[in-house]
Each structure stands twice: as structure tokens, then as C-alpha cells.
Amino acid sequence: MAGWWRRWLGRRWGEDLSTLRSRYERFQHLTDGNNRVLELMADAGDKSGGDYLFDRRYLDSLVDDLEEAVSGVVYDLNAMTDGRYIDLVDAFERVRARVRSVLAPGTEWETDSIIPLSKIDLDDLASVGEKMASLGELRSRLDVGVPDGFVVTASACRRHFRARGLDRVIAARAEELASGTASLVDIVAADLQQSIRRTPIVRSVARSLRKEIGRSERSGWTYAARSSALGEDGEHSFAGQHATLLNVRAEDAVAAYREVLASLFSSEALRYRLDRGLSVAEALMAVGFMAMVPARVSGVILTIDPASPQRDIMVVSAAYGLGPTIVQGTGPTDCFEISRDPSPRVVGRKILQKELALQPRQNGGIERITVETAKQAAACVSESELTELGRMALRIERHAGHYQEIEWAVDQEGRIVILQARALRVSPSGVPADEELVRIRAACPVLLRGRGVIACRGVGAGPVVVVRSTEDMPDFPQGGVLVTTGTSPQYSAMLARATAVVAEMGSSTGHLATVARELRVPMLVDVHEATKVLQPGMEVTVDAEENVVYSGVVRELLRYHLTAQPADADFTEFQLLRRLLRRITPLNLSDPNAENFRARSCSTYHDVIRFAHEMAVRELGEMPGLAAGERKRFVRRLQLSIPMDLDILDIGGGIAPGVEGSSVVPEDVRSVPLSALLAGLSTPGTWRTEPVDMDMKSFLSSATRTAAVGMTDAGAVRPNLAVIAKDYLNLHLLLGYHFNMVDCNLSETPTANYLYFRFVGGVTDITRRSRRARVIAAILQEYEFGVETKGDLVVGRLRNMAKEPLRQRLEMVGRLIGYTRQLDVLMRDEETVRECAQEFVEREQLSVNKTPIVENADGVR
Amino acid sequence: MAETQVMVVDDEEIVCDRLKDQLEKSGFMVETFTESTRALKALEEKRYHVVVTDLKMAGPTGLDVLYNVRDRGLPTQVIIITGYASIEAAREAEAVGAYDFLCKPFELKDLTRMVKNAAKHAKRGMGPAGRGA
Numbered sequence: 004m005a006g007w008w009r010r011w012l013g014r015r016w017g018e019d020l021s022t023l024r025s026r027y028e029r030f031q032h033l034t035d036g037n038n039r040v041l042e043l044m045a046d047a048g049d050k051s052g053g054d055y056l057f058d059r060r061y062l063d064s065l066v067d068d069l070e071e072a073v074s075g076v077v078y079d080l081n082a083m084t085d086g087r088y089i090d091l092v093d094a095f096e097r098v099r100a101r102v103r104s105v106l107a108p109g110t111e112w113e114t115d116s117i118i119p120l121s122k123i124d125l126d127d128l129a130s131v132g133e134k135m136a137s138l139g140e141l142r143s144r145l146d147v148g149v150p151d152g153f154v155v156t157a158s159a160c161r162r163h164f165r166a167r168g169l170d171r172v173i174a175a176r177a178e179e180l181a182s183g184t185a186s187l188v189d190i191v192a193a194d195l196q197q198s199i200r201r202t203p204i205v206r207s208v209a210r211s212l213r214k215e216i217g218r219s220e221r222s223g224w225t226y227a228a229r230s231s232a233l234g235e236d237g238e239h240s241f242a243g244q245h246a247t248l249l250n251v252r253a254e255d256a257v258a259a260y261r262e263v264l265a266s267l268f269s270s271e272a273l274r275y276r277l278d279r280g281l282s283v284a285e286a287l288m289a290v291g292f293m294a295m296v297p298a299r300v301s302g303v304i305l306t307i308d309p310a311s312p313q314r315d316i317m318v319v320s321a322a323y324g325l326g327p328t329i330v331q332g333t334g335p336t337d338c339f340e341i342s343r344d345p346s347p348r349v350v351g352r353k354i355l356q357k358e359l360a361l362q363p364r365q366n367g368g369i370e371r372i373t374v375e376t377a378k379q380a381a382a383c384v385s386e387s388e389l390t391e392l393g394r395m396a397l398r399i400e401r402h403a404g405h406y407q408e409i410e411w412a413v414d415q416e417g418r419i420v421i422l423q424a425r426a427l428r429v430s431p432s433g434v435p436a437d438e439e440l441v442r443i444r445a446a447c448p449v450l451l452r453g454r455g456v457i458a459c460r461g462v463g464a465g466p467v468v469v470v471r472s473t474e475d476m477p478d479f480p481q482g483g484v485l486v487t488t489g490t491s492p493q494y495s496a497m498l499a500r501a502t503a504v505v506a507e508m509g510s511s512t513g514h515l516a517t518v519a520r521e522l523r524v525p526m527l528v529d530v531h532e533a534t535k536v537l538q539p540g541m542e543v544t545v546d547a548e549e550n551v552v553y554s555g556v557v558r559e560l561l562r563y564h565l566t567a568q569p570a571d572a573d574f575t576e577f578q579l580l581r582r583l584l585r586r587i588t589p590l591n592l593s594d595p596n597a598e599n600f601r602a603r604s605c606s607t608y609h610d611v612i613r614f615a616h617e618m619a620v621r622e623l624g625e626m627p628g629l630a631a632g633e634r635k636r637f638v639r640r641l642q643l644s645i646p647m648d649l650d651i652l653d654i655g656g657g658i659a660p661g662v663e664g665s666s667v668v669p670e671d672v673r674s675v676p677l678s679a680l681l682a683g684l685s686t687p688g689t690w691r692t693e694p695v696d697m698d699m700k701s702f703l704s705s706a707t708r709t710a711a712v713g714m715t716d717a718g719a720v721r722p723n724l725a726v727i728a729k730d731y732l733n734l735h736l737l738l739g740y741h742f743n744m745v746d747c748n749l750s751e752t753p754t755a756n757y758l759y760f761r762f763v764g765g766v767t768d769i770t771r772r773s774r775r776a777r778v779i780a781a782i783l784q785e786y787e788f789g790v791e792t793k794g795d796l797v798v799g800r801l802r803n804m805a806k807e808p809l810r811q812r813l814e815m816v817g818r819l820i821g822y823t824r825q826l827d828v829l830m831r832d833e834e835t836v837r838e839c840a841q842e843f844v845e846r847e848q849l850s851v852n853k854t855p856i857v858e859n860a861d862g863v864r
Numbered sequence: 865m866a867e868t869q870v871m872v873v874d875d876e877e878i879v880c881d882r883l884k885d886q887l888e889k890s891g892f893m894v895e896t897f898t899e900s901t902r903a904l905k906a907l908e909e910k911r912y913h914v915v916v917t918d919l920k921m922a923g924p925t926g927l928d929v930l931y932n933v934r935d936r937g938l939p940t941q942v943i944i945i946t947g948y949a950s951i952e953a954a955r956e957a958e959a960v961g962a963y964d965f966l967c968k969p970f971e972l973k974d975l976t977r978m979v980k981n982a983a984k985h986a987k988r989g990m991g992p993a994g995r996g997a
Contacts, residue, residue, distance in 0.1 A: 058876055058969075061947075
């Protein structure tokens with residue numbers, strides 16, 4: 004408390020008006036920059052969806068524009084704070100280098116020889132191949148069970164080929180093929196494989212591989228060595244043409260690596276390349292080494308039956324032991340059909356006699372064993388395992404935005420692990436055509452149409468889950484449709500579980516929307532009355548292509564959407580854009596109270612601007628430290644009907660032009676936020692003046708505190724001061740023995756808007772003061788503020804909100820300031836905390852509606 | 865209705881591929897050219913309802929393609945695509961008689977709509993397409 008006091012009264016108590024003004028202008032500039040970055044990110048996110056055509060020049064200019072805007076924001080923050088955030092410059096430079104490297108020709112492909120799976124996501128496509136990149140993605144972003152391991156990168160492969168002259172051999176043979184005959188292919192394939200098998204792995208790569216294998220935490224492991232050729236699994240499946248070696252012992256790892264590399268030129272793979280016009284000379288292979296799963300059961304799940312997608316079921320095949328039985332079709336398997344519900348049920352089964360199974364052999368490799376007689380004719384997976392598997396598969400599908408083909412296994416402990424996941428191509432014949440889609444849409448019962456703004460395109464369905472504050476977050480279920488009033492950045496933690504988002508407020512350039520685009524969660528914002536129309540538990544389909552919410556789950560629409568070709572998969576520019584966005588838009592600093600809310604934790608541009616804006620707002624909040632001489636010259640007294648002294652300092656457009664003199668009346672105020680606050684403060688009944696009885700203890704406590712206040716500063720308690728501009732208010736208010744601080748930007752641009760409210764102090768003992776703080780906290784939460792309390796200090800924050808709802812909240816804060824003025828004296832017990840909060844909220848609801856009711860043209864309720 | 869013949873000219877392969885893909889989905893017959901010289905040659909051999917061409921290319925530019933079509937009095941409609949830096953040039957092209965222009969990046973469905981309308985225009989001015997000029 005003492006430190007806080009000193010900061011309040013002492014800091015910058017010597018500035019002149021021009022410093023103050025320029026600080027404010029700097030802040031406005033920072034806010035503009037912040038908005039510009041959010042817009043650029045929103046626009047780029049839109050373009051990455053596949054509905055746009057753009058070229059390399061667009062990417063270059065996007066990177067240039069972002070860089071300029073973000074560096075401006077970083078500069079402004081430091082200019083405002085006398086360079087107290089120099090470490091943000093370093094963070095910015097780091098992000099900048101990462102972003103630039105995506106577009107730098109050639110360099111982006113050079114990586115370490117080894118990358119652990121835990122550090123891999125889709126961003127690393129070009130170095131670890133699509134197969135491993137998507138496994139890493141599942142592990143890091145979805146927290147799906149994936150065996151641990153690492154990847155020997157494409158860079159390592161290239162280094163090896165070059166160092167051993169294999170690149171020249173391959174190029175020469177590729178040349179022959181270009182002019183040769185089909186019969187030559189098998190010969191070239193055999194020769195190339197032979198060359199690779201015979202050539203010892205270049206020392207640097209072999210050393211890295213042995214070192215990684217030799218790490219203590221990997222002792223006793225055996226591995227599955229999996230091919231992950233560049234281009235494999237993406238546009239081109241290369242299904243089964245490259246090698247996978249199972250149960251590889253540590254001592255055999257280098258040999259296994261060589262063997263998998265050789266399969267880059269298997270006859271099938273080579274033909275496949277030639278048929279599709281893929282370069283042979285530039286073929287590269289990354290190899291994944293994953294901890295061998297001693298599977299009890301293995302199988303494949305397709306999240307839709309490709310033969311008849313309209314049935315809307317998933318199909319599973321499963322057999323005892325290791326996977327090749329299934330993927331290579333070497334033995335009979337059990338088949339199951341399971342529903343695509345959030346909790347999938349088994350709807351069909353075919354159980355076969357399974358006599359043989361593959362299992363890891365003692366000395367490496369695999370062997371065939373006989374299944375126990377009793378188990379041979381039984382289903383090899385249980386219902387509960389199938390449900391769990393189905394759930395996992397749907398999560399993966401949702402994240403990928405496309406039907407999936409997934410290899411899985413159940414280990415000896417009964418855990419399901421994912422070994423591979425890729426997009427499942429479904430022939431368009433089974434899904435509705437464009438015209439049919441129009442008819443389907445027309446036949447669906449509409450709950451909301453055209454009310455909001457599309458923040459992320461897509462279609463998602465599920466049960467409505469209304470979230471009103473961060474406290475509801477842990478309960479958010481997998482597969483729910485998130486319906487909220489506000490769009491707090493902290494909500495982003497739920498997005499990985501949500502199938503769609505509908506928010507009453509917010510804009511498509513807000514933080515939450517940016518994260519939704521990154522995770523590809525369909526999202527509508529600014530949807531009036533969403534929480535009234537969409538009731539908890541209702542099944543709905545959010546069509547964020549057409550800006551409609553339908554009642555019920557519209558399966559045809561979901562099916563159409565999951566089948567649409569992921570346009571970005573096939574074009575370099577799309578891949579580049581998505582890689583860029585992964586370094587630009589993720590928001591790691593979502594919670595300003597979290598440990599990691601620091602400059603050096605910023606790892607994307609989004610982090611940088613979020614941090615900078617937050618710090619700038621805090622900085623501005625402590626602004627009114629004006630030298631005494633300046634005060635006399637520029638400060639004017641506001642004549643109020645309530646017993647409150649308030650001086651105002653206009654730094655731009657806050658008072659009607661032409662108004663002269665040392666005092667002004669409320670009618671002259673042009674500052675939108677000050678007007679709103681005054682409206683609240685002077686609402687009849689708000690300003691109670693009758694004295695409140697105090698018991699002796701409180702009285703003594705208050706007497707001490709008065710003395711403390713008096714001693715703090717020679718100038719004693721200065722009058723209350725509001726620094727205002729047209730859209731801005733910074734108010735420090737000492738009422739009795741507690742402080743209110745309001746800092747607010749209220750403009751037409753939602754992303755520029757915020758409201759900070761800070762309340763601290765009181766006349767009574769700390770217990771009662773803390774109780775009052777909790778009343779205030781409870782009330783603020785009711786109005787979607789992010790709230791933080793420490794003892795008798797309450798900080799409430801709102802940001803990114805449209806003008807009118809924010810204005811109403813500011814008015815409410817005015818009434819709250821009046822209501823709580825002497826409330827601490829009344830805080831005799833805990834029960835009163837709840838009662839008082841409730842009383843205030845009920846009175847508010849009587850006097851004004853909490854959320855504005857805006858009637859839409861179609862009037863749907 | 866007879867099939868609508870569309871020519872796409874752009875020196876960037878991605879643009880050609882994407883447009884071909886998109887326009888074929890909407891039922892057009894599409895041919896793409898990454899070299900404008902070849903596109904000009906093809907224009908002499910075959911009739912197209914709509915030409916979608918990039919403005920700035922090595923060799924003959926989008927304007928050259930447009931003039932070629934105009935000078936020979938073909939009913940073919942020309943849509944110009946440009947980077948955002950050359951909007952002025954695109955306006956000039958429109959003044960010369962381009963059907964419309966689009967600035968990159970643009971939404972594919974906007975182009976599809978534009979091509980549909982341009983095709984209607986072209987068909988009013990010509991018989992069944994695809995035969996020799």
C-alpha cells in the first residue's frame with residue numbers, strides 16, 4: 004500500500020501540460036498502431052482461408068507493413084515511458100528475425116540435423132516432412148497421446164547427400180529418367196537404393212543421431228523409424244511407398260536411418276514421382292524415430308466412411324499386436340462403425356477370427372505369434388476404448404478442418420496413442436453440391452441470421468455452452484459451441500476445445516478472433532442477444548460462412564465443409580502465409596496477471612502489441628502529475644450538483660470550444676467518457692449523504708488512517724482531477740478515505756476502447772475494506788470485467804468493446820462509485836458481501852438494461 | 865448454353881493454377897498461359913469468351929492483350945488483374961475497354977462472378993465459341 008501511495012502522489016508531480024499532452028498523443032499513436040496490426044493480422048488470417056488469390060508480393064508487403072506498425076508500437080511505448088521497455092525492442096527484433104526467415108530464400112530450409120518431436124509443429128513442415136510435422140502438431144497443440152521421439156531432418160538428409168556426392172548421382176540418374184523409358188525406372192530405383200545403402204552416413208549426422216539416441220532418458224528404448232518425405236502425406240500420399248522399420252534397437256539406429264533414406268527411391272516411390280511430375284533430383288527424406296509402442300491392439304480409424312459419407316459414421320479396423328497387419332492388409336481384422344457424436348457409440352461391428360499377430364522381437368525387428376485361442380474370435384477392442392478413440396479422432400479432425408485417416412494403437416497399459424494422422428480425401432460424389440447446399444441451408448430452422456460479423460470462416464456444431472467469466476472456463480467441454488458476452492483474450496484457452504464461437508461483443512480484429520483464426524475455430528462476433536437466443540444445452544450449427552446460426556446439428560453442412568479441399572495445402576504461397584502467421588498471430592500473453600506477462604516472453608507480433616498496449620494503458624493511468632503552476636493555468640473546476648470537487652484538465656476536445664473561465668458546467672463537457680461517468684454519478688439516488696453509524700473499532704481505525712494520509716505529502720490531499728480528451732478520461736478520485744481511478748478510452752473503434760477501474764482504501768479495518776473490495780469485484784464480474792483483487796485493492800479491466808456497451812458500463816461505474824462510497828462501514832460480515840452485490844445489480848437492472856437490446860430487422864428472439 | 869471458353873494469362877504459375885481450379889469448378893472451360901506471347905498466338909487460333917490477364921508480365925503486357933482483342937474487333941471480354949501498386953494502370957485499361965479489373969489479393973468468388981457476367985456480355989456479341997476465328 005505504501006509504495007502504491009508514493010507512486011500515486013509522487014510520480015511525475017512536476018510535469019507540464021505539454022509533456023502530458025505529448026504523452027497522450029503518443030498513446031493515441033500507439034493505439035492506432037495497435038489497431039493497424041490487428042487489422043493486418045485479421046486480413047491475413049482471412050486470406051489464409053483459401054478464398055483469396057494472392058501472390059508473393061502480397062506476402063512481402065504484409066511482412067513489411069507489420070514490421071513497420073509493430074516497431075512503431077514498440078517505439079511509442081518507450082517514448083511514453085522514458086525507455087523503460089527497452090527489452091521489448093529485443094523481443095521485437097527476435098520475432099522480426101523469425102518472421103523474416105520464412106521469406107528468406109533458401110535459408111529457411113536449413114535446420115539442425117535433429118529436432119525433438121516436442122518442439123515440432125506444422126510450422127516445421129519443410130524440415131521434418133508433413134507426416135512428422137502433423138504428429139508434432141497433435142502433440143503440442145492438441146495434447147493427444149503421441150509417442151515421444153525426434154526427427155532426423157531433411158537438412159540432415161541434404162547434408163549427407165551433398166557430403167557423400169549422392170546428390171550428383173541422383174541428379175545424373177534423374178536426367179536419364181527424364182529422357183528414358185519406363186523399364187529404366189526399376190533399374191534406376193534399384194541402383195539409387197543400392198548407392199544409398201552402401202554409403203556410410205556422413206559423420207556429423209551419424210554423430211548427432213547417436214548422441215540423441217544415447218540420451219539418458221531414452222535408455223532401453225527401441226524405435227519405430229518412420230519415413231517423412233517432403234511432400235509425403237500432403238498433396239501426395241506416397242502411401243506405403245517408403246519404409247517404416249519397427250522395433251529398431253539403439254545400436255541399429257544409423258543403419259535403420261540409411262534404410263529408410265534408401266526407400267526414398269523405391270520403385271513405387273520413383274514411379275509415383277515421375278507420374279506426378281515431382282522432382283527426383285530434389286527428393287529429400289526426413290526420418291522420425293519414435294518410441295516403439297508395444298501395442299496390444301493397433302488399427303486405423305477413418306472419421307468418415309469414404310464409400311458412403313452421407314451415412315455420417317466413422318469406421319475403425321483393428322487387430323491384435325502391431326500395425327502392419329492393418330495397414331498392409333496382411334491379416335483378418337475386426338471392423339467397427341461408430342457414430343460421430345461427441346461421445347461416439349458403436350453402431351456396427353464385424354468380428355473375425357484373428358489367429359496371428361505381430362509383436363516386437365527380443366533382438367529387434369518383429370515376429371509373428373499365435374493369438375491365444377480364447378481371444379481369437381473376440382472383439383480386440385472394447386466399447387469404451389472405441390468411444391475414447393472416436394473422441395480423439397473427432398478432435399483431430401476438428402483441428403485439421405478436414406476428415407482424417409488416423410493410425411492408432413492401444414499400449415499394454417490401455418492408453419490410446421496416435422501414430423499418424425492425415426487428411427482423408429473423400430470423393431465429392433458423396434457430398435452435397437453447391438446448389439444442393441443452397442437448398443439445405445434454406446430448409447434449416449434459423450436462430451440468428453446476419454446479426455454479427457464473421458471473424459473466422461467455417462462451420463461448427465454442438466451444444467451451446469454459455470461462458471460469462473473466466474471462472475466458467477475449466478468446465479468448458481470438448482466439442483461445445485462457446486457462447487459469450489465478451490471476448491476476453493483469456494478465453495483463448497477454451498478455443499482448442501470449442502467447435503465454434505458466438506460472442507455478443509468484440510470485433511473481428513480482436514485478440515480472441517485472431518486466435519480463433521489461428522486455430523481455425525469458426526467464430527461470429529458482435530452478435531446481439533446471442534446469449535439470450537442461444538440457451539445452454541441447445542444443439543446448434545454455427546455457419547460462419549453465411550453468418551447464420553441454425554437450430555440443431557446440420558450434418559450435410561458439416562460434411563460439405565469437412566470435404567472441401569484445403570486450398571492452402573497445395574500452393575507454396577498459402578504454405579508460406581500460414582507459416583508466417585504461425586510466427587505472427589498466436590497469443591501467448593493472454594493474461595496480464597500471469598507470470599509470463601513480460602517483454603521477454605513475447606514470441607509473436609501479437610504478443611508484442613498486446614504487451615505494449617497493456618503497459619501503455621497502465622502508464623497513462625498514472626498520468627496526472629502536473630506541476631502546481633501548470634495546474635493553476637489550465638485546470639478548471641467542474642460545477643457539479645453532487646457534493647464532490649472535481650477539477651478537469653482538457654488535453655484535446657474534452658470541453659466545448661469557446662468555453663472560457665475557470666469553471667465549467669457539465670453541459671460544456673464534450674468528453675464522451677467523462678459525460679458517461681457523470682451521468683452515472685448523478686443518477687438520482689446514487690449519492691447518499693446520510694451519515695453511516697460506525698462502531699468504535701472502525702472509528703479508531705479510521706482515525707489512524709487519516710493521520711497516515713495527512714503525513715504522506717506536504718501538499719496534503721489534492722483536489723480530484725480528471726484529465727480528458729474527446730474519447731479519453733483519466734480520473735483520480737479521492738472520496739472519503741478511498742481512491743477511485745478510472746482510465747478509459749471510449750471511441751467508435753472497439754479495438755481502441757478499454758476501461759480500467761481501480762479502487763483501493765477505506766476508513767475501516769482491513770477485513771471490512773476487503774469485504775467491500777469483494778462486493779465491487781463481484782459487481783464488476785457481473786459486467787464482464789476481468790477482475791483482480793488484493794486485500795482492499797480491486798482492479799477491473801475491459802477491452803475491445805463497442806462504444807455503446809462500454810459507455811453503459813462506464814455509467815454503471817459512476818453509480819458504483821457512489822454506491823460503495825461508505826459501504827465498508829456496513830461490511831459487518833461475509834453475508835453482507837453477497838447481499839450488497841446482489842442489491843446493486845438488481846437496482847441496475849431496474850434502472851438500465853445491462854446489455855443493450857437492439858432489435859434487428861428480422862426480429863428473431 | 866454452349867460452354868464458356870476462358871483464357872487465363874499470368875506469369876505466376878500459382879495464379880494460373882488457382883484460377884483454373886476455381887473457374888473449372890464453376891463450369892468454365894479454362895486454358896492457362898504463363899507466357900503472354902503464347903496467349904496472343906492462341907487468341908488468333910481460337911475464340912474465347914473471356915480473357916483474364918495479369919497486367920504486368922514479361923513480354924507483351926495485359927494491356928497488349930487487351931489492345932490485341934480490341935483491335936481485331938473481337939467480342940471477347942477482358943478482365944485485368946493487377947497488384948495493388950498499379951491501380952492507375954488498371955483504370956487506364958478499363959478506359960480502353962477492359963470489362964473490369966481486380967486488384968490482388970482478391971476473393972476468388974468475386975472473380976467467378978465477374979467472369980460469369982463478362983461471359984454473358986461476350987455471348988451477346990458472338991455465336992458459339994471454340995471454332996476458328
